Amino acid sequence: MGSEFWVSGDLGCQGMGIPVGKLSLYTALGGVRPSACLPITIDVGTNNEQLLKDEFYIGLRQKRATGQEYAELLDEFMSAVKQNYGEKALIQFEDFANHNAFELLAKYRTTHLVFNDDIQGTASVVLAGLVAALKLVGGTLADHTFLFLGAGEAGTGIAELIALEISKKVSTHYNIYCLPFFSAELSDRLSDHFFGRHKAPVEETRKKIWLVDSKGLVVSSRKESLQHFKQPFAHEHEPAKELLDAVQAIKPTVLIGTSGVGKTFTKDVVEAMASFNEKPLILALSNPTSQSEVVQSLLVEAHLTPFEYNGKVFVPGQANNAYIFPGFGLGLIMSGTIRVHDDMLLAASEALAAHVTEENYEKGLIYPPFSNIRKISAHIAAKVATKAYELGLASHLPQPHDLVKYAESCMYSPVYRSYR
Template sequence: MTQEKKLMQNLRQYEVPLHRYIAMMDLQERNEGLFYKLLIDNVEELLPVVYTPTVGEACQKYGSIFRHPQGLYISLKEKGKILEVLKNWPQRGIQVIVVTDGERILGLGDLGCQGMGIPVGKLSLYTALGGVPPSACLPITIDVGTNNEKLLNDEFYIGLKQRRATGQEYAELLEEFMTAVKQNYGEKVLVQFEDFANHNAFELLSKYSKTHLVFNDDIQGTASVVLAGLIASLKLLGGTLGDHTFLFLGAGEAGTGIAELIALEISKKTGAPLEEARRKIWLVDSKGLIVKSRLGSLQHFKQPWAHDHEPIKQLVDAVKAIKPTVLIGTSGVGKQFTKDVVETMASLNEKPLILALSNPTSQAECTAEEAYTWTKGRAIFGSGSPFDPVEYENKLLVPGQANNAYISPGFGLGLIMAGAIRVHDDMLLAASEALAMQVSEEHYAKGLIYPPFTNIRKISADIAAKVAAKVYELGLASNLPRPKDLVKYAESCMYSPRYRSYR
């Protein structure tokens, strides 16, 4: 206890978030048990330090703060030897791998090998929030080069100094990696793809979801956590999910992933065909509203969202034409929800729901304060990165944070508990519904659509139980027989840092 108090006091003395991050990474290296004890007991304060937004800056400066490699690097130079490289990792019983190729780190772009901060950070959340033992987690960065000129010319860049491998060379490396992972760790190892560029992310997910246990956090984790917020917000907005109209700014991994999961949930709840459910959802990309007349030039993942409508260039005009009840930002570009856009939402809706989801904070489509001020305190607001509560006309309004950390650790634990061999969309829906159930009346009173992170381990156990139940129901579980009480079983599986008392 004294040790923990002393460390928290030390951490709070750092003015610069990056210095706190470095101190936490040093602690993880030096005393893993204490690192997790600290993170679990002070989750709301330390989550932004070990993950977004600070991890973004850490990745940008990874070359100069690099101390000791924390995960496994697999480079293009090791083609043909990936199985041997995996065998170099000291821990054998790996249950979760988080892997990136560093091409699209948060909203910061191509950071190459320096993207390692992301799998490392994500897996520390798997342990702290989901109770997956640290020895069962493996962070991996696949180094295929970088197209970031600044890094190619940086003497401290830790990765391959060459342009990114693409096409067949890239596909073969990934194929070898996925085969080696299964050979070395078996059928049930969860491979979570993280921060891959759009074109690769969709391809890898659809290719390997048939043969491996894979999950893409940017497509599926984000979708699940946003859907949970939407289900929870119905208590404040009224109506069912199918009564609402959704407008997205951004049609990449996150946007289309969320849109598809909303459509699935609507179709499940109403019995309407998926195509019909999709018509409630509109997307705007960099060229404007996605409409039928653009079909010929759209990437495949945008095509299902091309509806009948005349083309519209500007977001504010799209809001006026579509009259959405929910506005969702997944563009990766900050400041896109202008006063004009937000005021239009407020003129159309008694309680406009505005989700500015792009990370880190600097890329958010608008701030919590802007959303509340421009809607005269009527907005329900959620964001991807944390925002402080806002006082508006003597009322304290608390923004919700649609953070993947709510879903992925519990989701991963649920898959591991059941010994799942494949991921199915119904498991994502189960996770969303479980999270939405955790929002209580007192949370709603403050305008929250997500529960606070303080009880996150309890929330994760609950999500894990609901996900595992779905795995068993779908016949995709290999850990048999099914435990009677899945919540209790989840809690019993969770790692906790143990401290022996010497007195």
């Protein structure tokens, strides 16, 4: 598990608690055997003057390494992991700074089994919530327009996975109607054979998705000054400096907050969303709660407790990455997968969304309760493994007949000997 922890003021080597905590969740929620897990923090120094002057700080007392020195260290680490543990060693990147996170994922995803939870895990769990929410707001993902406040690794990662999911679901094709004596199934097969059935290009589906960063709406006129991961979402439009201006101009059906800036979904923004949407979908995803975009007094209290509105009790939920990554990792491990493919993330999202029940919907929930997480993780693992076998990326052969039961059989549960 890789972690270059650079949040909350640059904690240096004291960020070790993050990989330790993540691996605890892998075991508790996904059943990954703890003896197969190794928490790692890559100490490249710290720019935190308080830590550098602290006599009890145990990390490297130097400024953070950057540039070629940093790249060479990461390359040496990645090569060593592969050399010592093989193709099937899963490396999870966590809490890397934006500029490093995207570059490292792009560099190593074709040569190693790597997964970035901040980019891919967050995207998968949010996509699951959106897919589930369609039963409440109606339509398909392609029918909706998405506006993000925040265009970092979380925001752009979610946006890209939404675009990919829409691309997979929307196809352009021709049907053979001139041969009525063919069955519908045969007609579809002939249509595919002669005319082709193609998914919509991701470049097109991205046009349903807009971003707002610290300088305002991300538009094509700003493209040259944008970081590379924002550029695919820089569409033709007049600039808009403030979020409210962007909401009124774009008229999104879905508003998603990944900015890390608290209380930015103001009353005016929420009312604007409600003015042109019968059922606006608003997801305030930044944490901790104090940094959540939502103004709690407008919607729900901060303590995530049930509340009553118009005589009906609603239960606030949380789009937590822990819904996805433990089961996702289990699916990779139990199938012996050698590379992570985006289709596996989509499969994980759909598996999670499928566990939202009518009873959950009645309470306004778009995620299932965590009390069922081990069962959910087993189903996510099975769907991820299924996709790995379909793509020819699984090495544990032959494929088990019942992957859900196989996942459950692979899950570690602590059993202690009784001494009484």
